[in-house]
Amino acid sequence: MRKLYYIPIIHSQIDMGSVGSELSKSGEIKYGKELWMNHIEEVDKSWNKIKSFINRQLKNISFDKVKIYQDGLPITGEIGIKLLRILSIKEVRIIK
Numbered sequence: 001m002r003k004l005y006y007i008p009i010i011h012s013q014i015d016m017g018s019v020g021s022e023l024s025k026s027g028e029i030k031y032g033k034e035l036w037m038n039h040i041e042e043v044d045k046s047w048n049k050i051k052s053f054i055n056r057q058l059k060n061i062s063f064d065k066v067k068i069y070q071d072g073l074p075i076t077g078e079i080g081i082k083l084l085r086i087l088s089i090k091e092v093r094i095i096k
Contacts, residue, residue: 005054009047
């Protein structure tokens with residue numbers, strides 16, 4: 001029997017590549033340094049929870065049987081356009 005795990009994620013600054021620092025500056029300006037740093041910490045906590053969940057669910061499964069699909073990319077505004085250009089240069093597949 002197949003199982004589908006839907007895991008909503010939020011991208012970390014590292015995931016955003018070279019636009020991560022630009023995004024961080026924008027976040028600090030819009031929300032203030034303290035609130036933005038709290039956001040960064042919450043994103044890190046979220047990834048730790050995702051990792052724990054995946055490890056628990058897949059601990060007895062061979063990874064050659066696992067398929068991972070990613071859908072979702074922040075593509076609004078200048079940052080989104082810049083990110084898409086970078087990804088297309090690196091030939092990253094974006095599944096729609």
